[in-house]
Amino acid sequence: MIRSNIVSGSAFTTALYAAVVILLSVTALAFLTFERIRGDLQREMDSLLVDEMRFIQEILDDNDNDSDVVQAIDDATLWLPFDTSLIGLFDSQGKRLAGNIDEYPSFRGWGEIEDDGIILGGKKRIHRVNVQTYRGFVIVVGRDLAFVKSTLRSLAWSLVAIGLGATLCTLLVGYISSIRTYRKLDQMAKTLNKVSRGEVKARLPVGKNNDQIDRIARLMNGHLDNLTVLMSTTRSAAAAIAHDLKNPLTHAYIALQEAKDSLRSDGQSMEPINQIQSELDRLKWTFETVLRINRIEEGNNSKAFSYLDLSRLGREAVGNMVPLAEVKSQSLAFVDNQSGRTLIEGDEGMLKQLCANLLQNSIDHCPEHSRILLTVEQEESTITLSVIDNGPGVPENSLSKLFVPFYKLDTERNSIGNGLGLALVKAIADHHSALLAATNNSPGFTVSIQFEVA
DSSP states (O other): OOHHHHHTSHHHHHHHHHHHHHHHHHHHHHHHHHHHHHHHHHHHHHHHHHHHHHHHHHHHHHOOSHHHHHHHHHHHHTTSOTTTEEEEEEOTTOOEEEESBSSOOSSOEEEEEEOTTBOSTTOOOEEEEEEEEETTEEEEEEEESHHHHHHHHHHHHHHHHHHHHHHHHHHHHHHHHHHHHHHHHHHHHHHHHHHHTTOTTOOOOOOSSOOHHHHHHHHHHHHHHHHHHHHHHHHHHHHHHHHHHHHHHHHHHHHHHHHHHHHHHTTOOOHHHHHHHHHHHHHHHHHHHHHHHHHHHHOOOOTTOEEEEHHHHHHHHHHHHHHHHHHTTOEEEEEEOOSSOOEEEEOHHHHHHHHHHHHHHHHHHSOTTOEEEEEEEEOSSEEEEEEEEOSOOOOGGGGGGTTSTTOOOGGGTTSSOOSOHHHHHHHHHHHTTOEEEEEEOSSSEEEEEEEEOO
């Protein structure tokens, strides 16, 4: 599975856009939430400090004796958390009268100070303080900001985690959806490739989710069903035509043979009759080939299959075709990969026909003194039979049409061939579920058939 195909899929792309929108939305919402909570905490602390300031001012109002005021404030500090609260009372000269702070800040009103001069066990802290002058005294009240800052810090990390988590979850969902979509599309592509190779019974997989791809697959399966019916009807019609024409052709062939015997007995020339007989032979072979291709394409059972040594078949085919190659002074040879027996499951008669047609095709289309090889190469799970020549090759735009019945190159329009030799090769290869490929060698031409190892 190619990761770039998954990441570039529409599902993951949509999820990526959604993740960006979610991240921006969560960021804005987190900022507003953070500011709201920070403001609420500060207002709560300020309200608490205002109450403490009023409490000290009430003590000053209720006591005229300074010693009573100091004692009252010292008693009040016992009820406050000593390590987090500040309280201080100073006279007009700046002398500390009560509390746990040594000196008051230089400002009046609200602010923050570090507790360098605070007797709180040596820990340095930052406090939110309120400094007021009242009846000739300087009053300082404050609270440690550590809890507020810790709370805000935890809140900030929580909001960041929520934002990143939501973004990652969105991307993960998009990635998983893209994988599922890619797998479905990949299965569709493989099925369509099978159909293009002639496996007209192959159908697209349809899932249970009934999503858009499933609905498209169901619709395409309907079209493939119609296409299969049309192809079957066309094939049956072609076979019926070939069969119906074969019978009168056979009768004409017999009548021609009788006329030939009669003319031979009278001592007349046989040349015109021989030419007619040659054309009838060619026409009869064409019909027989069409019928044979139809029978191979229609038959999908493998009852006639047996274990065969592909190297043996190739070697025998080369031996049988050597005399034809020598007529054109061509070199025909067999090359084995020397890896032991190359066993496949197949129909021996069909595979012999396949080898013969491939070799005949190279012999017919290569000039004199050409070199033709039939090779058999075995890999881990496949065996490839190839026929390689150093002839003129085939135009690139014609490679995909070579195995279509009756197709002939422009340079072969006036030749005696009928364009069925390679079509029969394709039908046999498809019958054996083998992969067929044609390539140019520059110079030369190669046809390869890849079988599965038995």
